Amino acid sequence: MIEGAKWKKWxxxxxxxxxFILGLLFPFYWMLVTTxxxxxxxxxxxxxxxxxxxxxxxxxxDHVKNLLQETLFGTWMWNTMLxxxxxxxxxxxxxxxxxxxxxxLRFRWAGLLGTAIFVTYLVPQTLLFIPLAEIxxxxxxxxxxxxxxxxxxxxxxxxxxxxxxxxxxxxxxELEECARIDGATxxxxxxxxxxxxxxxxxxxxxxxxxxxxxNEFIYALVFLSSPEQKTVPVGVTSELIRGDxxxxxxxxxxxxIGSIPVAFVYSFFVEHYVAGMTGxxxx
Amino acid sequence: MAKVLISNLNKKFDDTHVVxxxxxxxxxxxxxxxxxxxxxxxxxxxxxxxxLEDISSGEIRIDERVVNDLPPxxxxxxxxxxxxxxxxxxxVYDNMAFGLKMRKFGRxxxxxxxxxxxxxxxxxxxxxxxxRQLSGGQRQRVALGRAIVRDPRVFLFDEPLSNxxxxxxxQMRVELKRLHHRLETTAIYVTHDxxxxxxxxxxxxxxxxxxxxxxxxxxELYGRPANRFVASFIxxxxxxxxxVTVNSGAEALWAEAPxxxxxxxxxxxxxxxxxxxxxxxxxxxxxxxxxxxxxxxSDYVFDSTVEVVEPLGNEILLDVRAGSHLMVARxxxxxxxxxxxxxxxxxxxERLHFFDAKTETAI
Numbered sequence: 286m287i288e289g290a291k292w293k294k295w296x297x298x299x300x301x302x303x304x305f306i307l308g309l310l311f312p313f314y315w316m317l318v319t320t321x322x323x324x325x326x327x328x329x330x331x332x333x334x335x336x337x338x339x340x341x342x343x344x345x346x347d348h349v350k351n352l353l354q355e356t357l358f359g360t361w362m363w364n365t366m367l368x369x370x371x372x373x374x375x376x377x378x379x380x381x382x383x384x385x386x387x388x389x390l391r392f393r394w395a396g397l398l399g400t401a402i403f404v405t406y407l408v409p410q411t412l413l414f415i416p417l418a419e420i421x422x423x424x425x426x427x428x429x430x431x432x433x434x435x436x437x438x439x440x441x442x443x444x445x446x447x448x449x450x451x452x453x454x455x456x457x458x459e460l461e462e463c464a465r466i467d468g469a470t471x472x473x474x475x476x477x478x479x480x481x482x483x484x485x486x487x488x489x490x491x492x493x494x495x496x497x498x499x500n501e502f503i504y505a506l507v508f509l510s511s512p513e514q515k516t517v518p519v520g521v522t523s524e525l526i527r528g529d530x531x532x533x534x535x536x537x538x539x540x541x542i543g544s545i546p547v548a549f550v551y552s553f554f555v556e557h558y559v560a561g562m563t564g565x566x567x568x
Numbered sequence: 569m570a571k572v573l574i575s576n577l578n579k580k581f582d583d584t585h586v587v588x589x590x591x592x593x594x595x596x597x598x599x600x601x602x603x604x605x606x607x608x609x610x611x612x613x614x615x616x617x618x619x620l621e622d623i624s625s626g627e628i629r630i631d632e633r634v635v636n637d638l639p640p641x642x643x644x645x646x647x648x649x650x651x652x653x654x655x656x657x658x659x660v661y662d663n664m665a666f667g668l669k670m671r672k673f674g675r676x677x678x679x680x681x682x683x684x685x686x687x688x689x690x691x692x693x694x695x696x697x698x699x700r701q702l703s704g705g706q707r708q709r710v711a712l713g714r715a716i717v718r719d720p721r722v723f724l725f726d727e728p729l730s731n732x733x734x735x736x737x738x739q740m741r742v743e744l745k746r747l748h749h750r751l752e753t754t755a756i757y758v759t760h761d762x763x764x765x766x767x768x769x770x771x772x773x774x775x776x777x778x779x780x781x782x783x784x785x786x787x788e789l790y791g792r793p794a795n796r797f798v799a800s801f802i803x804x805x806x807x808x809x810x811x812v813t814v815n816s817g818a819e820a821l822w823a824e825a826p827x828x829x830x831x832x833x834x835x836x837x838x839x840x841x842x843x844x845x846x847x848x849x850x851x852x853x854x855x856x857x858x859x860x861x862x863x864x865x866s867d868y869v870f871d872s873t874v875e876v877v878e879p880l881g882n883e884i885l886l887d888v889r890a891g892s893h894l895m896v897a898r899x900x901x902x903x904x905x906x907x908x909x910x911x912x913x914x915x916x917x918e919r920l921h922f923f924d925a926k927t928e929t930a931i
Contacts, residue, residue, distance in 0.1 A: 459653035462620050466640045466647050467667035467714070477666075481657045 313544075314339075319537040320348050327533055348534030349542075352525075358539060360513050361520035366546065368430050368516060369498035372437035376494050379438065380445025381487060385475065387446065388453035389461070399450060406443035413439065414507050421508050432508035433516070437498045444497070445490045452486030453479070488554050496547050517543040570631040570721035570754050571596050572617065577626035579612050579778075586612050588778040590626070594756065599748050601757045601769035604801070609778035610758045611726055617756060618647050618724050630721060641670075646715035647724040650731060652707045654699035660686075660710050661695040667718045685717040688747070705736050712744075716751060725757040729764065741767055762802050766790070774798050796928040799851050799921060805885060808857075808895040810850045811925065814843045823850050823922075827891020831867035833917035839931050840922060848931065851921035854885065857897035859905075860914035868917050874909045888913065 319327065321344040329336050352358050386392075387399045417436055421427045426435070456479060464474035480487070505519045512524060521539035525532040572594040579587035587609040594600050602610040615621040617628055619640035628635050635643050646667075655663050661682055668678045686692045689709045699707060708728065715723055729737045729744075745768055748755055759765055765772045766786040774781040774789065774797070782794040793799035799807045812823040814832070821832040821840055830850070832840050840848070860869045872895070876887035879901070886897045886905065890913070897913055905911060922931040 457651060457653065459649045459651055460655060462618075462640070463647065463649060463653040463714075464655075464666070464670075465620075466618060466643075466645060467718075468641045468670035469666075470639075470641065473670065478655055482655075 313541070316537040316541040319533055320541055321345060322534065323347065324534065348532075348538045351532070352535040352538045352542075356524050356535070356539075357512055357515070357520065358517075358542070361515050361517045362543070362546075364430060364514065365499060365516040365518075365543075368433045368437070369495050371430075371434045372441060372498045373491055373494040375434070376438045376441035376445050377487065377491050379442045380449050380490060380494075381480070381483075383442070383446040384449025384451075385453055385479070388450045389458065399447075402443045402446050406440060406447070410440060410503050414503055417504070418507055427508055428510050428514050430514070433498075433501070433504055436504050436508065437501060441494045441497060445494055448490045448493070449483070449486060452483055456482055492550055492554055495550055499547055571629075572722060572754060572756065573627075573629040573632075574613075574617070575627045575629075577613065577616065577628065578624045579609070579616060579621065580624045586778050587616070587624075590775075590778075590780055592773060592780070592783065594754060597752045597754055599745075599755045599757065599768060599770045600773060601759060601765040601771075602773045602775060603759055603762055603765035604775035604781075606760055607777075608775040610760075610773075610775050613775075614724055614726055614756060614758045617722075618645060619643050643722075644720050645722045645724055646718055646720040647726065648711045648715050648728045650727040652699075652711040652728075652731075654707055654710055654714075656699050658698075659695065660691065660697050660699070660702070660713075663699070663710060664695075664714045664717045667714065671718070681717050681719075682713075685713045688716065688750070689713050704732050705740065708732060708740060712747070716747070716753075719753075721754065723753055723755040725755065727759055728757075730759070730761070737764075744768060763804065766802065772802075774801060776801075792930070793851075793921065794930055796849060796851070796923040796930075799923070799930075803853060805854050805896045805898070807921070808852045808854065808893070809923075810852075810890075810893045810895070811847055812850045813847050814840055814845065816841075816844050823848070825850075825891060825893065827872075828870050828893060830870065830915060830920070831917070832922075833920060835918070836920065836922060836931070843922075843924075843931065847925045849923040849925055849928070851923060852895065852915055853919060853921075854896045854898040856916040856919035857895065857913050858899055858916075859897075859903055860912040864914040869912050869914045871910060871912050874905050874907055874911055877905060877907060886911070 318339065318341060322341040323343050323345045324347075326335075326337070326341055326343065331338075383402070387395055387402075417439070421432050421436070426432050460478055460482070461474045464478045465471065469477060500518060501516075502518045505516045506523075509515050509519065512520065515523065517539065521536060521543065525536045525539065572592075574590055574592040574594075577587055577590040577592075578585070586607075590609075590613055592600075602613060604610050612621060616623050619635065619638060623636050630643060630645075655666065658666065664682045664685060665678045668681060673681075682695070683692070686695060689712055691706065691709050691713060694702060694706060694710070699710065702710065708731075711728065725744075729740050732740060741764060748768075757765075757768055759768075766789075769786060771783060772786055772789055773783045776797050782789060782798045784792075789798060789802050793802065793807075796809070800809070810825055810828060812825045812828065812830075815822045815824050817831075820834075821837050821844065823830045823832055870890050872888035872890035874886055874888050875894075878885035878887070882901060884899050884901055884903055884905075886899055888895050888897060888911065895913075923929065924931055
């Protein structure tokens with residue numbers, strides 16, 4: 286901590302911290318204020334005498350109503366939720382099991398396999414979507430939620446595997462050995478001892494995976510075409526930008542409402558999430 | 569309760585041969601300690617007995633049954649680990665009950681056994697706590713409790729006391745011994761601390777580089793070490809060694825080095841005769857040395873200079889130089905000597921050890 290005079294603490298701690306928080310929260314404020322502004326205020330030029338970019342004198346819910354009634358926003362939310370949840374569950378399951386095997390089982394090529402999995406994570410999605418599009422077409426799952434549920438794990442599983450592998454390595458192997466001497470099979474030792482201890486790690490992997498799938502854009506843009514199949518990021522940007530007309534109010538309302546579930550997930554698991562980042566078993 | 573029989577046990581990790589042809593017979597209710605410097609294969613041997621490491625070749629039997637391919641859970645053993653390996657997400661009670669639950673004991677039976685074990689170890693008040701709320705000594709007790717609650721056939725201990733501070737370690741050592749007397753279960757204990765080995769073991773197995781050097785009761789190892797390594801490893805301060813030449817005199821053999829001339833006692837002269845004219849290693853325990861008084865026969869004394877005085881209270885350790893040899897003598901606390909004093913030391917002829925200079929085995 287910073288010692289000494291009070292002003293030092295203000296200058297070196299509170300002030301930078303305040304600026305930092307301000308910078309982080311400003312986009313959300315901007316979304317909120319744009320959502321609530323009536324169109325008349327929104328499109329005022331900067332040299333208008335009543336120009337007020339950071340404030341609105343006549344807040345309205347018109348944009349929200351427009352978003353919910355004129356577009357398929359509810360459907361998009363549901364699609365995104367379903368796809369993100371199922372993709373996260375699949376990836377988490379595979380990631381936990383693969384991470385455990387790579388961290389614990391001594392087999393040939395274990396190290397190489399770990400690196401190989403990581404390398405697949407490094408292949409950019411902007412390249413991968415081209416061959417994946419072929420596959421999606423061949424299996425005739427284009428324009429269905431499966432197109433995303435099955436492709437998101439291509440980048441989520443490597444990610445979860447690596448995160449879990451690192452986490453499992455921090456758990457002393459004696460715990461497992463002790464459980465096995467105590468009468469547990471390898472599987473029981475994993476279920477009763479290792480997984481409960483790894484819960485913070487599993488939760489952080491889950492949160493990350495959920496967020497990545499929720500915000501994913503390029504696969505959703507390429508593999509889905511009909512409006513009722515779209516996810517929030519794609520739906521909002523494709524249906525609320527028509528040609529060069531931007532429906533700014535509804536666009537921002539969609540972005541704001543769309544970010545609520547992620548914010549909710551984060552705040553709900555924040556304690557576990559932090560624990561997951563700072564290691565597992567202490568003392 | 570069980571006998572453990574280890575025959576021709578070997579362990580290889582890729583190219584390194586860490587346990588070499590270990591043979592050991594452990595009697596029912598015996599407390600056997602494996603001791604040696606780090607990397608001597610003692611922990612690997614223990615882990616093979618536990619079933620946590622595969623056996624490269626050889627055989628391990630528990631009560632006549634070959635357990636080589638039996639998974640740890642089916643060997644009916646309990647193990648206490650160096651870092652205790654307490655399950656951090658479970659209370660002390662659940663930690664102790666886990667093994668019983670896995671073995672499908674009834675709820676009442678579990679409760680009864682956990683309470684009884686907790687009572688033996690004096691941890692009844694801690695049953696609801698989590699491991700992280702316990703001190704080192706308390707964790708150690710819980711780890712012990714988890715082992716005894718199952719009433720296994722063999723206890724395995726892997727350096728269980730080395731994470732404790734010195735004072736607590738001495739205390740737990742005594743408790744462990746008391747516990748063993750009470751439970752009368754066969755126990756195999758691994759440590760690198762020779763004091764622990766000597767105080768706890770009915771028998772001690774000294775290992776080095778994967779090879780068993782000597783097996784014996786503590787005082788046997790101390791009094792009749794089989795080779796130079798055992799002699800130097802057991803005992804603190806360590807045995808003094810001097811490279812000497814065996815020369816034959818008028819009616820006896822003499823062990824000679826610059827500044828050192830000691831008559832070979834009659835009991836040793838027969839085996840040493842074959843080494844006449846050769847170099848051997850002379851070993852003298854610090855307590856086999858004392859300050860000479862006028863009446864000592866001149867055959868068993870030598871002159872030296874005091875370099876360091878270590879007054880320990882109940883005794884004084886004198887670090888002296890005799891010729892080119894540095895030695896430690898354990899003398900009476902009443903002795904008044906100062907650094908750089910010249911002192912004449914007498915040796916107890918019956919407590920001289922001789923080792924072959926090449927093979928290092930006792931002569």
